[in-house]
Amino acid sequence: MSGFNFGQIGNIMSEMFDTDYVDIKRDASGQLQEVYSNIPCHIAFVSTDNPDPTTVDIKPIVQSLNVHFPLWVDIKNNDFVIAKRMDNDGNLLAVYSGRCGNPIVSQGRQKVSVAMSATESENATPVPPKNPMNITIEYVSNNIQIQDSTIFEIEQGNDFSLSAPLIDNYSAVDCEIDDELQGATTAIISDVENGHIVKFIYESSSVSDGFRFLVKGLYTKNNGSLANGYHLYKKIGIDSISENDFEYTITCNNVNIEHEDNGKALSIKKGVKMVLVPTDAFVIVTNVLDLGNGKIEFNAEQFTPTEDEMNAYLTGWYD
Numbered sequence: 001m002s003g004f005n006f007g008q009i010g011n012i013m014s015e016m017f018d019t020d021y022v023d024i025k026r027d028a029s030g031q032l033q034e035v036y037s038n039i040p041c042h043i044a045f046v047s048t049d050n051p052d053p054t055t056v057d058i059k060p061i062v063q064s065l066n067v068h069f070p071l072w073v074d075i076k077n078n079d080f081v082i083a084k085r086m087d088n089d090g091n092l093l094a095v096y097s098g099r100c101g102n103p104i105v106s107q108g109r110q111k112v113s114v115a116m117s118a119t120e121s122e123n124a125t126p127v128p129p130k131n132p133m134n135i136t137i138e139y140v141s142n143n144i145q146i147q148d149s150t151i152f153e154i155e156q157g158n159d160f161s162l163s164a165p166l167i168d169n170y171s172a173v174d175c176e177i178d179d180e181l182q183g184a185t186t187a188i189i190s191d192v193e194n195g196h197i198v199k200f201i202y203e204s205s206s207v208s209d210g211f212r213f214l215v216k217g218l219y220t221k222n223n224g225s226l227a228n229g230y231h232l233y234k235k236i237g238i239d240s241i242s243e244n245d246f247e248y249t250i251t252c253n254n255v256n257i258e259h260e261d262n263g264k265a266l267s268i269k270k271g272v273k274m275v276l277v278p279t280d281a282f283v284i285v286t287n288v289l290d291l292g293n294g295k296i297e298f299n300a301e302q303f304t305p306t307e308d309e310m311n312a313y314l315t316g317w318y319d
Contacts, residue, residue, distance in 0.1 A: 014070050017042040019090075022067055023082040023125050024075055032080055037125035041069040043083050043096070046113065065096060068111040077102045081114045082124045090130040097124075129155035134195045137162065137187075141170055141202040142280035143310040144232070148222065160189040162198065169278040170202035208276040210237045211250075211283075214309060217262035220317045226261070230312035232275055233259060233266065235319055239295075241276075246302040248276070248283060254296045260318060268298055275312075282309065 018040035025032040044066045067083055075081075081100045085093045098117040103110045132153045139147040147167055154160050164172035164185040172185040176199040182188075187198040212232035219231045238252040256267045266272075272285045283300035291297055305312075 014040060018069065019088075020086050021084040021127050022069065023084075024073070025080040025082070026076065027078070027080075034125075035079070036073065038084075038128055039069055039073055041067050041083070043067055043085050064098075064113060064115050066111050066113055067100070068109055071105065071108065071110055073110070075100065075103050075110075075112055079112075080117075081112065083114065084124060084127055086127070092127055095124050129153055129158075131156035133192050135160055135189070135192070136195070136197045138197065138199045139165075139167065139202065140199055141204060141278075142282075143305075144275065144280050144312065145314055146170060146202060146278075146280075154192050156193060157191055160187070160192055160196075162187050164200040164202070167202060169204060169206050171205045172200055173203050174201040175199060176201065204279040206278060208238070208241055208279045208281070210235045211274045211276050212236070212314075213266045214273040214275055214282070214305075214312060215259060215262075215264060215266070217259070217264060219259075219261050219313070219315055221313065222316050224317070227313065230308050232312050232314050233318060234315070235277060246281075248281075248300045248302075249297065250300065251291070251295060251297045254290075254294050268296060273303075273309075274300070 020041050020043045021038045022036070022041045022043075023034060023038065024036040026035050027033075046064045046066055065083065067081060069075075077100070079100050080097065082095060082097045084095050087093050096114070096116060098114045100112040100114045103112050133156050135152045135154060137150045137152065138145065139149075152160070152162070164175060175182050175185055175187050176197075177187055177189060178196055185200070187200075189196055189198075212235055214230065215233045216230050218226060218228050219233070221227050234257070236252065236255055238250050240251045242249045252268075254268070256265070258265055268285060268288055270285055270288060273282070274285070275282055281302050282305045284303050285298050285300050287299040289297045
C-alpha cells in the first residue's frame with residue numbers, strides 16, 4: 001500500500017485557513033535581513049493581558065501568538081517574525097512582531113510560537129492588494145528602452161501617480177499612458193480598473209560619446225538570461241563627432257571584435273548599422289577612412305529603423 005501524501009492535507013489547510021501574512025527576517029552580519037515577505041499563514045493568539053473590565057476603551061495587549069504556515073517555509077529559532085492579521089474582507093487589522101522559537105512540524109504543516117517585542121523595528125512589507133492590477137513602467141528615448149521595465153501592483157479602484165525618475169544623460173520630456181501622450185512627466189491614473197502601461201519618454205541631454213553595434217542574434221540580458229533578437233552590443237567610445245543634416249563624421253579607434261555569445265565578427269565597415277549613444281540616433285556607415293596608428297574616420301547617415309530594430313534590447317551585461 002502506498003504512503004499517504006500528507007502534503008495534500010497541508011495544501012488544503014493552507015487554502016482554507018491561511019488568510020493572514022507573515023514576513024520573516026534573520027540576523028546576518030549584525031543586521032536583520034528579510035528572508036520572506038507576505039507568506040500566507042494563519043495567526044492564532046496564545047495569550048493577552050487582562051483588560052480593565054470597567055473601561056471599554058482599553059483593549060487586550062497580545063503577548064504571544066502562534067503562526068501556522070506551509071512546510072516549505074524556511075524558518076529557524078530566533079528569526080524575527082512580522083505577522084499581519086487580516087479581516088474577512090482582506091483588510092489589514094493589526095501587525096505583531098517578535099522573535100520566534102523552534103518550528104513545530106506536523107504532517108503537512110508547521111508552526112512557531114512568537115513572543116511580542118517592542119525593541120525591534122517592524123518595517124512590515126505592505127500586504128498584497130486584494131484585487132491587484134499591474135502597471136508596467138517603461139523608459140524610452142528615441143523609441144529605445146534605456147532602462148529595464150518595472151511593474152507596480154496596485155489595488156483595483158485606487159489612484160496611482162509616479163514621476164519620471166532621473167536617468168543619467170537623459171531628461172524626461174513626456175509620458176504616455178496606454179499609448180496616449182499626457183503632456184507631462186508625471187503619470188496619474190485615477191480609479192485604476194485594468195492593467196496599464198506607462199511609458200516615460202526621455203531625450204538625450206548630452207552629445208554622443210560612443211556607439212553600439214546593432215546586432216541580431218543570441219545575447220545575454222542584463223539579468224543573466226539568454227535571448228535571441230535585435231540588441232545593442234557593447235559600447236564603443238569615440239574621439240570626436242560632427243553632424244550636418246543627419247550625416248555624421250566620426251573618428252575613433254579601429255574596431256575588430258567578436259560577439260561574446262553569438263560569435264559574430266563586428267567591425268566598422270560600409271553598411272554596418274549602429275546606434276549613437278546617448279543620443280540614440282540610428283545610423284548606417286557609408287564610408288571608412290584609415291587614418292593610420294589604429295585610428296579611423298567614418299561617415300554615417302541616419303536611417304529610420306524597423307519596429308524590431310527600434311525595440312532592440314540595450315545590453316549592459318558586456319560593458
